[in-house]
Amino acid sequence: MSDPLRLGIAGLGTVGAGVLILLQEQQDLLRQRCGRALQVTAVSSRDRYKNRGVDLASGVTWHEDARALAKAAHVDVVIELIGGAEGIARQVVETALDAGKHVVTANKALLALHGSELAARAEKADRALCYEAAVGGGIPVVKAIREGLAANRFERVYGILNGTCNYILTKMENTGDDFDKVLLEAQGLGYAEADPSFDVDGIDTAHKLSILASLAYGTHVDFPGVYIEGIRHIGALDIQFAREFGYRIKLLGLARRTARGIEQRVHPCMAPLGSPISEVGGVTNAVVAVGNYAGQSVFEGPGAGAGPTASAVIADIVDIARNQILPPFAAPSSRLERAPASPMDLHQGAYYVRLTVLDQPGVMAAITAIMAEQGVSIDSIIQRGRAPGAGVPVVLITHETEEARMNQVLAQLTALKQVTEPPVRIRIEKL
Numbered sequence: 146m147s148d149p150l151r152l153g154i155a156g157l158g159t160v161g162a163g164v165l166i167l168l169q170e171q172q173d174l175l176r177q178r179c180g181r182a183l184q185v186t187a188v189s190s191r192d193r194y195k196n197r198g199v200d201l202a203s204g205v206t207w208h209e210d211a212r213a214l215a216k217a218a219h220v221d222v223v224i225e226l227i228g229g230a231e232g233i234a235r236q237v238v239e240t241a242l243d244a245g246k247h248v249v250t251a252n253k254a255l256l257a258l259h260g261s262e263l264a265a266r267a268e269k270a271d272r273a274l275c276y277e278a279a280v281g282g283g284i285p286v287v288k289a290i291r292e293g294l295a296a297n298r299f300e301r302v303y304g305i306l307n308g309t310c311n312y313i314l315t316k317m318e319n320t321g322d323d324f325d326k327v328l329l330e331a332q333g334l335g336y337a338e339a340d341p342s343f344d345v346d347g348i349d350t351a352h353k354l355s356i357l358a359s360l361a362y363g364t365h366v367d368f369p370g371v372y373i374e375g376i377r378h379i380g381a382l383d384i385q386f387a388r389e390f391g392y393r394i395k396l397l398g399l400a401r402r403t404a405r406g407i408e409q410r411v412h413p414c415m416a417p418l419g420s421p422i423s424e425v426g427g428v429t430n431a432v433v434a435v436g437n438y439a440g441q442s443v444f445e446g447p448g449a450g451a452g453p454t455a456s457a458v459i460a461d462i463v464d465i466a467r468n469q470i471l472p473p474f475a476a477p478s479s480r481l482e483r484a485p486a487s488p489m490d491l492h493q494g495a496y497y498v499r500l501t502v503l504d505q506p507g508v509m510a511a512i513t514a515i516m517a518e519q520g521v522s523i524d525s526i527i528q529r530g531r532a533p534g535a536g537v538p539v540v541l542i543t544h545e546t547e548e549a550r551m552n553q554v555l556a557q558l559t560a561l562k563q564v565t566e567p568p569v570r571i572r573i574e575k576l
């Protein structure tokens with residue numbers, strides 16, 4: 146047997162404690178699979194005296210400063226589980242790579258914003274930078290796209306990448322409750338943070354999508370190039386109408402190569418009922434990769450939580466223990482392409498639009514006149530209920546059109562005096 150692989154864990158929160166527990170409980174299995182022991186030699190966290198439900202074995206050095214752990218002589222692999230794109234997490238990763246350590250992280254924000262630069266740093270140091278846990282929690286989707294599907298060009302890659310949003314949308318469908326009520330409940334259950342904006346505004350999904358897009362298209366990670374819309378504006382009525390039209394609303398991250406560059410979009414979508422993604426409920430995540438030779442692969446599983454995330458972190462450690470070290474993204478950094486972001490205005494698709502209008506004669510004519518003027522054809526239009534003088538919902542489904550045209554239509558509809566609330570627009574996806 147080779148020498149043990151010495152691990153330094155920075156951050157002992159949900160994931161860090163989960164990693165310690167898994168390493169303890171599965172140590173014999175891991176020793177067999179790696180051909181060597183995995184030994185935690187150093188840890189760092191803010192509060193030394195917090196009970197984390199896990200015993201630190203003797204021989205583990207506690208570092209007050211995680212940057213000291215990152216360059217400690219008795220550490221071969223630094224596992225960054227603090228989080229955040231800047232500050233201490235970034236410093237730990239940079240210090241570790243510069244000190245010649247391998248790095249494993251679950252930090253999608255860090256990779257989305259600095260992934261390319263960190264990958265170049267890792268390659269220069271001839272060290273690993275692994276991040277399986279950063280996308281899809283326990284689902285081994287980074288490996289699947291980078292390794293298992295390496296022979297494919299990807300027609301598209303998309304998925305449900307945020308369990309909080311999927312939980313909220315699923316609960317809204319099951320209960321008929323509105324977003325605000327379900328969000329409060331999700332916070333009570335620990336499925337949503339006190340400040341839920343990273344999740345419900347689509348930023349977390351966008352971080353993960355930018356990593357997936359880079360892996361699938363061999364491009365530099367381009368988080369600023371992601372079009373982002375969250376789920377706050379989705380109403381219980383939209384969920385109900387979606388079903389009537391044969392869809393389910395999902396917050397998706399979608400990436401595609403187009404003639405104009407890489408399209409990366411995060412927004413609520415009408416996913417056709419019966420499509421694999423529409424069936425994924427609750428906190429579960431799923432990624433669909435459509436390869437030109439492999440066809441469609443669907444990966445589904447828990448996208449977060451101590452156990453699944455620790456499983457992904459340790460898969461990376463096992464790779465390092467086996468000496469399987471790859472460039473962090475689809476190719477060595479020097480070969481990654483700097484592709485432009487495909488402008489969202491040029492996106493083509495069909496749209497669902499829900500208007501709240503005063504129930505007055507002539508409203509439908511005014512709406513259809515705007516659509517005709519902008520050259521957007523209507524597939525169906527329905528008005529629900531009668532309430533003379535009050536607001537009633539009118540729902541339009543359009544045929545395929547360009548996003549810029551649709552933006553014009555929405556601006557004009559919003560300006561109509563009979564329209565009493567901002568329109569809700571949801572893109573319809575062919576999946």
Ligand SMILES: NC(=O)c1ccc[n+]([C@@H]2O[C@H](COP(=O)([O-])OP(=O)(O)OC[C@H]3O[C@@H](n4cnc5c(N)ncnc54)[C@H](OP(=O)(O)O)[C@@H]3O)[C@@H](O)[C@H]2O)c1
Binds near residue numbers: 158189193282448
């Ligand atoms: N939770 C999940 O299910 C999940 C899933 C996928 C990816 N991730 C990613 O995994 C990472 C960790 O997430 P988490 O949920 O485990 O977060 P968490 O529970 O908030 O844990 C963060 C840990 O970092 C420690 N920390 C904060 N500042 C520090 C500093 N200056 N020096 C040393 N340690 C410091 C905290 O210390 P104290 O405990 O002492 O306060 C805490 O133990 C994040 O990048 C997250 O995005 C999480």
